[in-house]
Amino acid sequence: MERRQLAPGVFLTTLEAEKFNRCRITIHLRYPALRKSATDAAVLPLVLERGYAQCPDMTALSRRLARLYGADLGVDVGSAGVDRILSADICGIKDRFALGGENLTAAYADIVLGILFDPYLVDGLFDPEAVRIEKETLARRLQAEYNNKRLYCVRQARRRFYGDSPAGIELGGYLKDLPAVTPATLKAEYDRILSVASIDVMVQGADAGRVAEMLLDKLARVKRAPVRFASPLAMPITQPRHFREEIPGLTQAKLCMLFTTGTPEDLPSITVLRMAMSLFGGSATSRLFRNVREKQSLCYYCGASALRATGVMMVDSGVEPGREDQAEAAILKELEALCTGPITTEELDDCRRSLLSTLDALGDSLGGLESWYYGQILRDEALAPPEYGKVLFNAVTVEEVREVLQSYHYSVCYAVTAKEGAQ
Amino acid sequence: MSELERIREKAAAAVNCTGTTLPSGLRVLCRTMPGYSTVHAMYATAFGSVNRAFVLDGKQIDLPAGTAHFLEHKMFESEQGDAFDFYAKTGASANAFTSYDRTCYIFSATQKIDENLDILLGMVGKPWFTQQTIAKEQGIIGQEIKMYDDSPDWRLLTALFRCLYQYHPIRDDIAGTVESIATLTPELLYACTDAYYRPSNMVLSVAGNITLARAVAACQRAGLDKPWPEHRVQTLLPPPEGPVQQKEVAFTMPVNKPCFALGYREAPIPRGDTRREVICDMLPDLVCGGLTDLYRRLYDEAMVNPEFSGDYISAGGCCAIAFTGESEEPRKVADLVRAEIARLRREGIEEELFTLVKNQMYGELLADVEGVEDAAEEIGAAYLKGRSLTDEIEVLATLTLEEVNQALQTMLLEENSAYVEIRPTGTDEEES
Numbered sequence: 001m002e003r004r005q006l007a008p009g010v011f012l013t014t015l016e017a018e019k020f021n022r023c024r025i026t027i028h029l030r031y032p033a034l035r036k037s038a039t040d041a042a043v044l045p046l047v048l049e050r051g052y053a054q055c056p057d058m059t060a061l062s063r064r065l066a067r068l069y070g071a072d073l074g075v076d077v078g079s080a081g082v083d084r085i086l087s088a089d090i091c092g093i094k095d096r097f098a099l100g101g102e103n104l105t106a107a108y109a110d111i112v113l114g115i116l117f118d119p120y121l122v123d124g125l126f127d128p129e130a131v132r133i134e135k136e137t138l139a140r141r142l143q144a145e146y147n148n149k150r151l152y153c154v155r156q157a158r159r160r161f162y163g164d165s166p167a168g169i170e171l172g173g174y175l176k177d178l179p180a181v182t183p184a185t186l187k188a189e190y191d192r193i194l195s196v197a198s199i200d201v202m203v204q205g206a207d208a209g210r211v212a213e214m215l216l217d218k219l220a221r222v223k224r225a226p227v228r229f230a231s232p233l234a235m236p237i238t239q240p241r242h243f244r245e246e247i248p249g250l251t252q253a254k255l256c257m258l259f260t261t262g263t264p265e266d267l268p269s270i271t272v273l274r275m276a277m278s279l280f281g282g283s284a285t286s287r288l289f290r291n292v293r294e295k296q297s298l299c300y301y302c303g304a305s306a307l308r309a310t311g312v313m314m315v316d317s318g319v320e321p322g323r324e325d326q327a328e329a330a331i332l333k334e335l336e337a338l339c340t341g342p343i344t345t346e347e348l349d350d351c352r353r354s355l356l357s358t359l360d361a362l363g364d365s366l367g368g369l370e371s372w373y374y375g376q377i378l379r380d381e382a383l384a385p386p387e388y389g390k391v392l393f394n395a396v397t398v399e400e401v402r403e404v405l406q407s408y409h410y411s412v413c414y415a416v417t418a419k420e421g422a423q
Numbered sequence: 424m425s426e427l428e429r430i431r432e433k434a435a436a437a438v439n440c441t442g443t444t445l446p447s448g449l450r451v452l453c454r455t456m457p458g459y460s461t462v463h464a465m466y467a468t469a470f471g472s473v474n475r476a477f478v479l480d481g482k483q484i485d486l487p488a489g490t491a492h493f494l495e496h497k498m499f500e501s502e503q504g505d506a507f508d509f510y511a512k513t514g515a516s517a518n519a520f521t522s523y524d525r526t527c528y529i530f531s532a533t534q535k536i537d538e539n540l541d542i543l544l545g546m547v548g549k550p551w552f553t554q555q556t557i558a559k560e561q562g563i564i565g566q567e568i569k570m571y572d573d574s575p576d577w578r579l580l581t582a583l584f585r586c587l588y589q590y591h592p593i594r595d596d597i598a599g600t601v602e603s604i605a606t607l608t609p610e611l612l613y614a615c616t617d618a619y620y621r622p623s624n625m626v627l628s629v630a631g632n633i634t635l636a637r638a639v640a641a642c643q644r645a646g647l648d649k650p651w652p653e654h655r656v657q658t659l660l661p662p663p664e665g666p667v668q669q670k671e672v673a674f675t676m677p678v679n680k681p682c683f684a685l686g687y688r689e690a691p692i693p694r695g696d697t698r699r700e701v702i703c704d705m706l707p708d709l710v711c712g713g714l715t716d717l718y719r720r721l722y723d724e725a726m727v728n729p730e731f732s733g734d735y736i737s738a739g740g741c742c743a744i745a746f747t748g749e750s751e752e753p754r755k756v757a758d759l760v761r762a763e764i765a766r767l768r769r770e771g772i773e774e775e776l777f778t779l780v781k782n783q784m785y786g787e788l789l790a791d792v793e794g795v796e797d798a799a800e801e802i803g804a805a806y807l808k809g810r811s812l813t814d815e816i817e818v819l820a821t822l823t824l825e826e827v828n829q830a831l832q833t834m835l836l837e838e839n840s841a842y843v844e845i846r847p848t849g850t851d852e853e854e855s
Contacts, residue, residue, distance in 0.1 A: 021437065021792065022790060059713075059714065059716070059718075059719045063779055066779035066782050069789070070784070091790075093790075097433070099430070133722070133723050133725065137725070147575055147678045149677075249676060251569040251572035284510075284516075285507065293563065297563050300566030318566060353511065353512070357532060360461065361531065363459075363460060364459045
């Protein structure tokens with residue numbers, strides 16, 4: 001692994017990829033989210049993915065990728081606490097597998113850099129037709145949230161939990177803001193992102209020197225003023241608030257419980273946090289899986305996860321309508337038992353073994369290794385190989401895990417359930 | 424070297440799979456992947472949800488819907504304890520899944536590979552069922568069934584199969600119903616394992632940091648290297664299907680946009696007929712995949728989401744191609760797909776599109792053997808279907824446009840189609 005700075009706020013990381021059939025190039029642009037342009041930011045990846053200056057037509061681009069033996073191109077936006085990450089990645093087979101001896105890897109770099117830095121513009125703005133179409137696509141996606149009740153329940157809980165906090169800005173944008181998105185507002189958001197973003201390029205199995213040259217050439221045309229990563233935050237501690245929504249025709253109720261640390265100070269190490277989640281509800285040996293699902297048959301799924309940068313822990317589960325209160329009480333009882341009751345070395349070691357195995361496996365996929373290193377970059381940590389993570393996992397104690405779990409306070413419970421008397 | 428030999432060599436190098444058949448009849452396949460840390464193993468039987476009736480040593484056994492899936496859950500338990508607990512001691516990540524035509528038990532691990540293989544072969548090889556443990560599982564699976572009941576995609580597919588098939592068990596949900604699994608007994612489950620968990624009906628496929636010799640050694644420790652006492656088993660097939668009985672169905676669900684499926688019943692694919700399988704796989708992409716003008720029109724005119732797609736489903740005695748998506752104008756989309764199929768049948772498929780779809784599929788196959796999980800699961804699944812991944816690459820390279828155009832003359836026929844629509848609750852009454 002080698003990471004080098006190409007310019008202020010621009011880094012390139014090269015990762016070993018000899019054993020893989022494919023190679024991969026990913027470009028991450030991390031920037032602060034703004035409520036007023038959240039919907040522009042959500043439309044942007046859809047418009048960018050349609051094509052770029054050298055290949056503006058969506059179908060022509062799809063055909064170009066197919067000609068490269070089905071190279072995978074993706075443009076997406078994700079979150080890192082209050083910040084957002086606009087990412088473009090391309091993954092395709094290595095030259096030696098090309099049936100016609102083509103030079104594929106050079107084409108991958110051209111496409112992924114073109115997508116982010118040479119968008120197709122009409123009179124200096126995004127193509128109005130592409131913007132119109134992708135606004136409609138986003139509208140349909142936002143409306144489709146309701147069709148997936150698990151996702152819908154989690155998002156409704158998050159909305160209650162974060163309220164107007166910057167951490168609550170919707171990643172997918174807002175339906176009501178869509179009419180105001182225009183080629184000009186989209187271009188303004190694009191320019192803002194390019195200007196303020198921290199740029200990280202991850203190269204696996206392609207010519208990193210060529211990628212660096214091309215990137216610097218493209219950035220020479222951009223007025224850059226990179227900003228620092230946003231600080232962590234946490235929602236204040238409140239009395240637990242319960243919300244219940246009845247949906248006629250629903251067969252399985254969904255329950256989402258959110259907890260807050262109440263303070264962004266003293267962030268737990270990611271290693272201890274992962275051990276704590278694994279023990280509570282993140283594995284097949286967790287307390288929630290063993291007791292709430294297996295012993296009590298209360299839920300089909302019941303898992304716990306946490307986000308360090310926003311001090312939140314989430315438990316989501318699928319339960320039989322009418323048994324939501326029982327499931328909620330059982331989940332809280334398991335948390336309480338871990339906070340105040342015994343935790344055996346055996347169960348902690350079970351979780352540790354599973355997580356160590358996950359670390360061992362990181363090097364076996366292009367995406368796994370990239371996520372490991374980019375995760376460290378996002379947390380502003382010095383880069384260390386997965387072997388160092390294993391040393392840290394081996395050192396985690398019962399007391400540290402308990403301390404992390406004790407730091408969470410129950411805040412919001414959102415239940416989506418069948419209409420009373422419908423079952 | 425001829426073009427075919429060159430392709431064959433490239434395919435073999437890309438897949439790099441070795442295998443052997445043990446005296447018990449078990450097929451062991453291995454893709455050793457130098458430089459990898461993980462081992463992924465799949466122990467699978469050709470027994471899925473569509474296996475619903477068989478004769479075992481002269482006695483006919485009829486199974487309720489959901490039996491194969493129920494069995495999958497129960498195989499993790501033994502008199503000694505839960506297999507998840509054993510895996511927890513090795514650090515492996517384990518799981519299982521049931522499809523229409525197979526049940527697969529899997530683990531991924533980087534340590535204690537021999538121990539993990541012993542757990543896998545032991546848990547599947549020594550079934551243990553009691554009335555009490557069956558009763559406990561009925562609660563958990565009941566919740567799983569309800570979760571799928573709320574999934575529009577799953578409900579669409581099940582409703583589509585109910586239209587296309589009058590007798591075939593693909594009509595029933597893989598997990599069955601709360602009522603059907605309530606009738607299961609230890610005796611029925613033991614009959615299934617006697618009939619279908621025989622080594623000659625199974626495959627052990629491994630990939631990653633492992634050799635074939637190591638996998639075979641694990642089989643020897645499990646006693647799978649000796650001839651196996653065979654039960655006489657005859658799988659009973661449903662009667663032949665007549666014309667599609669129900670051409671359309673509509674029902675309501677709590678969704679905010681109509682969902683639809685347009686499906687075609689096709690002739691079942693004979694085991695090992697890789698060419699037919701590849702044609703079924705590529706046809707949906709040729710009709711309305713992302714490279715087609717039709718997809719572009721549907722997308723740009725906001726008639727479908729990016730998730731709109733076509734797929735094929737093949738299991739013992741049945742095969743179907745389905746186009747599914749969400750749309751404000753579902754019937755219009757279905758009509759456009761129908762019209763495109765008719766046009767392609769009349770005018771033929773564009774040569775460039777055909778070549779590009781083949782290229783794409785070749786890239787996907789190489790991607791499948793790059794990760795240890797996909798590699799182990801794909802080589803095992805291909806074996807259960809009577810082929811190898813190398814066969815697939817060869818077929819892909821040698822398949823001609825003429826063959827596909829010819830196949831299209833007898834496939835995707837209107838008389839074998841059905842249409843299903845889910846409407847948002849409150850917008851309409853059910854039609855049937």
